[in-house]
Amino acid sequence: MSSASIPLPAPTRRIPLALYALTVGAFGIGTTEFVIMGLLLQVADELQVTIAAAGLLISGYALGVFVGAPLLTAATSRMPRKRALVALMVIFTLGNLACALAPNYAWLMAARVLTSLAHGTFFGIGAVVATGLVAEERKASAISIMFTGLTVATLLGVPAGAWLGLHFGWRATFWAVVAIGIVATVVIAALVPADHGDRKQISIREEAKVLGRPQVLLGLAATVIGYAGVFAVFTYIQPILTQVTGFADSAVSPILLVFGVGMIAGNLVGGRLADRRLVPTLIGSLAVLALVLGVMTFALHSKPAAVLFTGLLGAAAFATVAPLQLRVLQKAEGAGQSLASSFNIAAFNLGNALGAWLGGVVIARGPGLGAVTWVAALVTLGGLAIVWWSVRSDVAQRTPATGDCVADAA
Secondary structure, eight states, X not given: OOGGGSOOOOOBSSOOHHHHHHHHHHHHHHHHHHGGGGTHHHHHHHHTOOHHHHHHHHHHHHHHHHHHHHHHHHHTTTSOXXXXXXXXXXXXXXXXHHHHHOOSHHHHHXXXXXXXXXXXXXXXXXXXXXXXXXXXXXXXXXHHHHHHHHHHIIIIXXXXXXXXXXXXXXXXXXXXXXXXXXXXXXXHXXXXXXXXXXXXXXXXXXXHGGGGOHHHHXXXXXXXXXXXXXXXXXXXXXXXXXXIIOOOGGGHHHHHHHHHHHHHHHHHHHHHHHHHOHHHHHXXXXXXXXXXXXXXXXXXXXXXHHHHHHHHHHHHHHHTHHHXXXXXXXXXXXXXXXXXXXXXXXXXXXXXXXXXXXXXXXXXXXXXXXXXXXXXXXXXXXXXXXHHHHHHHHHHHHHHHHOOOGGGGO
């Protein structure tokens, strides 16, 4: 019997080891995405480019995620999901190997883009696999557990990578990520169960039809706009904390650890709440995120309050991730679920890029650095408005036939 024909075990209320295998992969991908932020000076110095040019390695990665997620998902649409996940981790590992060996800036940029291609598709397919491993009432928690790898990478992986780069050179950091990639590939191959048969019966054209569903498009739009507010602030958190609040440069790293702790807590809490009531959690988490961003405008003028709200921002930001992802998965149920899931990961990255751009405009041409937080709050409110419109439209379609109310949409 081939591995493709081995059936998945029945979904369970317990957390299977396969889910933690996906978390290891998420940790590696999260580390390689953000670690370059702590290596810019070393990369710029060795490769003889400007810091601004080195910073484009972040933009190049984000663009690769946005483009690569739908393309690689389409390319792997006929592969069993387990085989696709292993192949994606191989691409990820080879991409980081190319980064470690990069002789020049152009090579490093190309290697970063190659690595990024696996990012969106891994999280997209991984989210589908994760929800299939657990019982119906644990699906959002399963997504949040997988994404815990990403949050732990921000809390521990990125600072550790920056430390390695400082003491042993930036290439050592990428060698370390290569090792993580090898471990992730092995545990995914060993622990993730194979699919129910293969996926050859679903054509790419059939899967792509999911993108024509209004509720899926509204879910993707809510992810882009709702999450743009987070990165409008987080991208510029260092100058905000030093120039607005008055912290010394040396204080920024410890404060970012508070942000990371908040991310982990918010991610897990958001997943648990979404398991109970998805729509109220989705609406509530975006509303809390907008509130935190708005009040942060005033909190930044007090050092203790600024630290507190930095942690709250991390918690509120990642409390939205599992509900946003699960909403799209639910509305894309059936053929095309993996493609829609990958598109939503791309939507998060598009929101990151949009938020960073908007924050830069506010700083350079608008009211200035101190206004970034309240502008970000307005953007997130836009995402909340999209979700509310989506829910109302959903209920309006159901009401004539079933008499459902807004609460039933949860």
